[in-house]
Amino acid sequence: MSEQKKKLVEAITPINEDFTQWYTDVCLKAELVDYSTVKGCMILRPYGYAIWENITHILDGMFKATGHENVAMPIFIPESLLQKEKDHVEGFAPEVAWVTYGGTEKLEERMCVRPTSETLFCDHFAHVLHSWRDLPMKYNQWCSVVRWEKTTRPFLRSREFWWQEGHTIHETAEEAKQETEQQLNTYADFCENYLMIPVVKGKKTDKEKFAGAEATYTIEAMMHDGKALQSGTSHYFGDGFSRAFNVQFTGRDNTLQYPHQTSWGVSTRLIGAIIMTHGDDEGLILPPAIAPFQVVIVPVAAHKPGVTEKAEELAARVSKFARVKLDNSDNSPGWKFSQWEMKGVPLRLEIGPKDIEKNQCVLVRRDTREKYFVSLDDLETEIPRLLNELAQNIYNRALENRENRTWSATTMDEVKELAEKNNGYIKTMWCGDLACEEKMKEEVGLSSRCMPFEQEHISDVCPCCGKPANLMVYWGKAY
Amino acid sequence: MSEQKKKLVEAITPINEDFTQWYTDVCLKAELVDYSTVKGCMILRPYGYAIWENITHILDGMFKATGHENVAMPIFIPESLLQKEKDHVEGFAPEVAWVTYGGTEKLEERMCVRPTSETLFCDHFAHVLHSWRDLPMKYNQWCSVVRWEKTTRPFLRSREFWWQEGHTIHETAEEAKQETEQQLNTYADFCENYLMIPVVKGKKTDKEKFAGAEATYTIEAMMHDGKALQSGTSHYFGDGFSRAFNVQFTGRDNTLQYPHQTSWGVSTRLIGAIIMTHGDDEGLILPPAIAPFQVVIVPVAAHKPGVTEKAEELAARVSKFARVKLDNSDNSPGWKFSQWEMKGVPLRLEIGPKDIEKNQCVLVRRDTREKYFVSLDDLETEIPRLLNELAQNIYNRALENRENRTWSATTMDEVKELAEKNNGYIKTMWCGDLACEEKMKEEVGLSSRCMPFEQEHISDVCPCCGKPANLMVYWGKAY
Structure with a gap:
């Protein structure tokens, strides 16, 4: 047995014994992340990145359906640009990484790696905005940002993290406020209906709001241990940044006006929320909507004639309506069960010689570990049904935990x-x-x-x- | 007329008068990029980013179809890590951006913003590779990288650019060489069959190869003005990096061995290649496979009864088989024609009262500007046919230019x-x-x-x- 396998089958820390250690164990043993020698930065491994990819695809579709367009802004912010909005620079300057040299040359002006891009978007808006006909501009960017945190934990707080940041400008305050609200609702919808995480929607106090915002709205999720996780925020800026960056447009009445602005973001933190909301002593439990594999097929007694072929046939069939992984490695079925439970695959499909005789298979739900003997004629209805039931059940469990606490x-x-x-x-x-x-x-x-x-x-x-x-x-x- | 519009309808520099100025004009007037106040960095505007998005979706599918997985590595490389491979650091150290401060604290060791990530991948491979059973590891990353260039031009050479970098390790040299070749072929296939740009495949001389590689393979495209553009590269490293970073695995014979490595990348440079291969005096000409809109619908005499409704009906119909934009703004049809020609939309569909009477529309090809009177009954066949013909024609023109030069x-x-x-x-x-x-x-x-x-x-x-x-x-x- 290789080193890697040994590590995996060692039990993880029980969830109710030491939640912090349990969390770290799951992050590493489900192969979501690796620590890197770059202090405070994480590596998203293929399985972790695949979850992030699924999250981004769904959200990107939601943003586009409401008229947002993707752009890419520079990675750096010159110091003078960061300083233009007083509250913003006070909030972010203490926690940015500063670039001071380009090759062997000292820069005339140092630049930080973006911790967030309001300043860059405003600089661009000032360039391209002319008339009220150009409004609204509803932009979004998928990228990573850097904040120089002292203590870090995978997904929850790291020096670099991946996110999307939406930045929009509007003709009127009313329209910008509606955008702020709409995007918060999009985040709540995504958390509740795709990640199966109930959230509380509300407004942040002035103490907790975003540096430079007039108002910050948030969705708050409760983790298994009763602690809260701020899972997405949407900010209304009024025309504060517009004035600081001199973003103006010619209005319908031919006067120069300042647009009203919003920004909103969610990040890889959502993966932390998934882990800490749904996981258990066996590891991760993934909501079907974002699971890299929704079904894993494990052949039992694969050396017996016809088993491998049947497993392959089923994989081809299931792939037409669900993301499926056929595990035909030479590991034992028991070892495979543990591995895929650790990785949180919602449904396991077991198929062996006796099942084939009976024209059936065994489906096992990851959340309840209940077994279902299902006729092979019914896979197209039973798999989606069980995936839906699982999704509903993990949502209900999370809601119950929140109500009890x-x-x-x-x-x-x-x-x-x-x-x-x-x-x-x-x-x-x-x-x-x-x-x-x-x-x-x-x-x-x-x-x-x-x-x-x-x-x-x-x-x-x-x-x-x-x-x-x-x-x-x-x-x-x-x- | 707003400032922005004025700028657009001014003629761009003729392509054969001053190719360099023509290129810049097209980049700006087709609204692909904006210059930023961050020196040497560009902004990808929605239209430019949409092209990049289409490129990434197709390539990402090709990479996944050949078993590659996406990951995300840190944005920073500590100096000591960059220095581990001698040739590599010599090649890249002179052109990196150095981070020296985190907040107000001077870093013990400075870090550069990644110019490329071989060193980070090797560091990770050393962590997670144990046995020959873990091989091959075939990873890819979509991100931006930074190289401190002195003179910059949009897409062609900028301090930050967006790209993908594939990094793989293999049990044998033979397998790694096959991977290097396969990925070069993928790039050539993509350029020729999606971007409609003919390329020459070959090997770089030692002088021109990647810093630290044993061999670099390239696809070279020829631009309208006869200059070459290196459009994608695939590198074979042997076990040089593995030895430098102590990446090892237990082989089938139970001895410790070094894996053989590749890396390969294409970047937003490909958008420069598209512009300079296919464009003309009217602006951009986009290959249909990556055009944000393949068809633009322009209603003529939109105030006449039924025209707007018909245009909307056609847009809904065309959207089922092509990416379509209905331009129902209040600009004149002539102004819309110029604007969408500048933006390189492959086909324009004009529909007016007389067309409606005759149950027809006018289709205009962007490459030849030929007009086709097409029965509304035939859109489902005629639009795909004309898009294919356009694609083939722009490929042939580019090939002819190369042969003539x-x-x-x-x-x-x-x-x-x-x-x-x-x-x-x-x-x-x-x-x-x-x-x-x-x-x-x-x-x-x-x-x-x-x-x-x-x-x-x-x-x-x-x-x-x-x-x-x-x-x-x-x-x-x-x-």
């Missing part, structure tokens, strides 16, 4: 008691003061996740200061 | 006379000495393009030194 509180004592007992969302009213938000962090270790769109009335006062409060906030620990 | 020579006087008269390929024998290759550059300004796989016997001696020579080389001026 969401509590209301009206006093700081209650908040503290709940937070000490378990991770989860704690809902309270909030007066809107930064001081109370900071107190919640210092005293209880909770950050505001969002002010959800679906507001509830829990009490009349802020539990921190006792002043009247009519905003309801979700608090939690976050990745 | 390819000459043989047996003496230096002949070479000089030919080179002074015109740009093109000059075929001569070559003794294999670097001195003669350098002389050809210094005295005649020609570089060796390749030693073509299809060798010819032109004479018995090298025209430079008079020594016996049995290698035939294509010489030319190159972008």
Whole structure:
């Protein structure tokens, strides 16, 4: 047995014993990533990249269906360009990588590797925007960005990560606000209906919003351990960047005007969300929509006559309606079962001599590990049905976990008691003061996740200061 | 009329008057790129990016069909990693961008932004390769890379460009050589059958090969002005990098062995090749396979009853078998004709009240500007037929240009006379000495393009030194 195999069959850390170690084990043993000698940067291995590819294809289709176009902006931002918007540079300058030499020559002006590209898009908009007829410009870019993080973890926080960043400009504030909302809804739709991850939609507090934005909207997902993961954000900028970068157009009334702007992004972080929402002690569980393989076929007693041929025939048949992998390697069936469970393939199809005799196969669901004896005549209906059931079930489990871990509180004592007992969302009213938000962090270790769109009335006062409060906030620990 | 429109309808520089200026005009006026304030970097605008997207989709399918998997490597290379292979670092160190600071902290070791990723792939291979059973590893990456060029031109030479880089390791030298050849053939197939650009396949001389490679193979295309464009390369490394990076595996005989390696790449340069091979005085001419829109529908007398409705109906119909754009903007038909000709859309479909009466439309081919009156009953057959004819015609024109500009020579006087008269390929024998290759550059300004796989016997001696020579080389001026 090779080194690699030995590593794989060693059990991973149990999920409820040490969630952090479990997560790292799954990332490595499902062969999603490799650490690189480039400190804080990760390598997306073929299996991890295939998941990202599936995510990008679906989202790209959604963006295009709503009239967005892809572009590619430069990888570098000259320092003077980064500095044009005051809040933005304050937020990002401390965490960028600086290029100071080109070959052997020192640069006259240093440039950072983009941490996000608002400044580059604005610079371009100023170039190409002329009249209200050119609006809206609805652009998106697929790329990697760099942020100089101190502590890093695969998918969740790394110095380089892959993402998409949408950047749009509009004639009116109203239209830009609609775009911000539409894109947040697209992200929520994608998470809930493709990744099977329930999310809470809401607005970030001023403390938590994007550097330079007027408003930041977020989708927050809850992980298996009750911690929150900010999974996508959509920002409304008003005309702040437009003014800073002198982006102007001739309006319908022939006056020069500043367009209103949005940006929005999701990243490879979503893969972290998938792992931590759906995984179990056997490893990854992948939502069918983004699984590189939806079905893995494992021949049993493959040396017996006719088994390999039948497995190949089934693979060809299944490939017409699902992404399928035939594992005809010389490993034992038991070893294959573990390997593909670790990799989270939604359905396993086992086929052996006895099954062939009975014109049946065994289908095993990854989420429940339930076995189904299915007639070979029914694969075209049974496989899609079981994939759908699995998808619905992992969504329901995630939703149940979130419901079991969401509590209301009206006093700081209650908040503290709940937070000490378990991770989860704690809902309270909030007066809107930064001081109370900071107190919640210092005293209880909770950050505001969002002010959800679906507001509830829990009490009349802020539990921190006792002043009247009519905003309801979700608090939690976050990745 | 807005500024942007004014710029567009100004005539571009005639192609045979100033080819360089014509090229720049087309890049900008067809809205493929924008210059950015980041010196030497380009912006791919939606139309340019859409071409690149179509290129990547086709190539990605070809790579996957031959068993390659996509991955993502880090964007940075620590200096010590870049230095591990001696020839490689000598070739690339002078032209890389160096990151020296992360936030406010000076890095202990500086890192460059990848100019190419052999070193990163080797580092990863050393991590994940164990046994011969893990081989071959056939990886590909879509990304941008940075090379600190002094003079830049859109698509042809810029500090950042987008590309794919394939990196594979194999058990035997034989298998790696086959991979190198297969990928070169894939590139040639793609250029000839999708981009409709004829190419010469051959081997680079030692002087022109990739830094660190044992052998570099190339496809060379000839542009409208007779200059050559290296359009794709495939490298065979032997086990040089494996040894430098200590990449090893346990062989079938249980001994530790070094795998044999390849890499291969094409880039956004291909868009430069498309422009300079097929374009004309009206602008771009796009091969149908990669055109963002294969057909543009322009309603004529759109204010007349029924015209807009008919145009919309036709757009819906054509969208079932071709990428179609309905231009229902309020510009004049004449202005639309120029705009879409500039953008190189292969077919224009005009529909007006008289056409509707006769149950016909007008189709206009971009390459010949010929008009076809086509019954509306025949669109499903006539549009694909005309697209095919256009594709074949632009290929033939490019081939004819190359044939008209390819000459043989047996003496230096002949070479000089030919080179002074015109740009093109000059075929001569070559003794294999670097001195003669350098002389050809210094005295005649020609570089060796390749030693073509299809060798010819032109004479018995090298025209430079008079020594016996049995290698035939294509010489030319190159972008």
